[in-house]
Amino acid sequence: MISLFRVPQELVPQAHLPEGARLITLAGNAFVAVAFVSYEPGSELTYEELLVTTPVWDRGRVAVSVPQIWVDSEASKQGGRELWAIPKQLARFGEGSSIAAVAVTGGVPLPGEWSTSGWTAQRLDGRDVRTRMRLSGRYRLVRAAWMFPVGGPLGYLTGRTPLVSFAARDMRLTFGQAP
Template identity: 40%
Template sequence: MYPPEPWHLRGQMYLSIFLIPVRSLPPLPEVLGAAVRPLSFGGRAAVGAAWVNYEPGGVLHYRELLSAVLVHERGRPRVSITDIWVDSVASMEGGRRLWGIPKELADLRVDTDGDLVDASASVPGGGAAIGSSLLRLKRRLPGRLPLGFTVAQALGGQVKRTPVRGRSGWRTLTAAWRPDPEGPLAYLAGRRPVLSLAITDFWLTFGRAATSPRVRFGGQENAADR
């Protein structure tokens, strides 16, 4: 069983941005590909790959590896998650059913030792490697900054648009990514990120709060429901 939306989450994220030839991107589901297009920079798309450690204090705590492409929908920026693994059944089922996020299960490790982070993911039960990274946190940037973006996924034959809002600290980061060249993240193999950042001690709200239906009395809306 998984929590209803919105999910309130907190933790650490280690993010790298790659510029990947658009022709090398994994295809989007048909209904989504008809609505959005990758944002192209000289024939290259911005792809974000991240390790996330969701910590106690949120509705769920688990580890995650994801890859997402920056797209636009009639000029509005969106994020579309193409590959994602978690080590929580509740997260997998909730992500798929609430928002159309194609989560799979994996054995994940995100170990920290001071400013050094050693992360890896593999198919459950001692299966093939998906990828690993060695990350080193650097300079801390001042203050805590807001986070805000919209995730666009395919769900039930339609495009599901999900807001994400939060706040976090930021640190610069050096990242060595080692995706399996024969695995699902092969399109990142041998590439260096153009930018890497640690999004530290974040809290975020993923999804929308449930809204009550408006009640009418004698053909008039209840003013309290406006």
């Protein structure tokens, strides 16, 4: 499940951007994608995560950067931080989460399988890391109603309505592969 939001640039965290990278903006707004992903058996690890990504301009190309991400797996947390400088933090998901909640309804399938490839651009603990990535899956357009607590880490998204939302099936995400 992924939703895209338009957010005033000054509200979007930027400490995760490597040297020289900058948010891609339009009329003073950045685009913020929020996703809830469940990695199921067949994945390297089985866990859930909630992440925020932003498109950035880095080294003459478009990349994505992850300013905030939570996982319920210590192994995922450590791997993401060590390998790709992705600032994973531990969290529990479900009823009563202080980070976010989402309700999804409807669904219009998009034909075929969709894929994209590119780069992530990250800074964590003074270390800049750029990694190739590839994402593919079958998608459907959905309606998503997110709830972000005002005092929570995603409070800057409180009250915002997604521009578009998708649910994915048979999603595959790989890092370190040639795009």
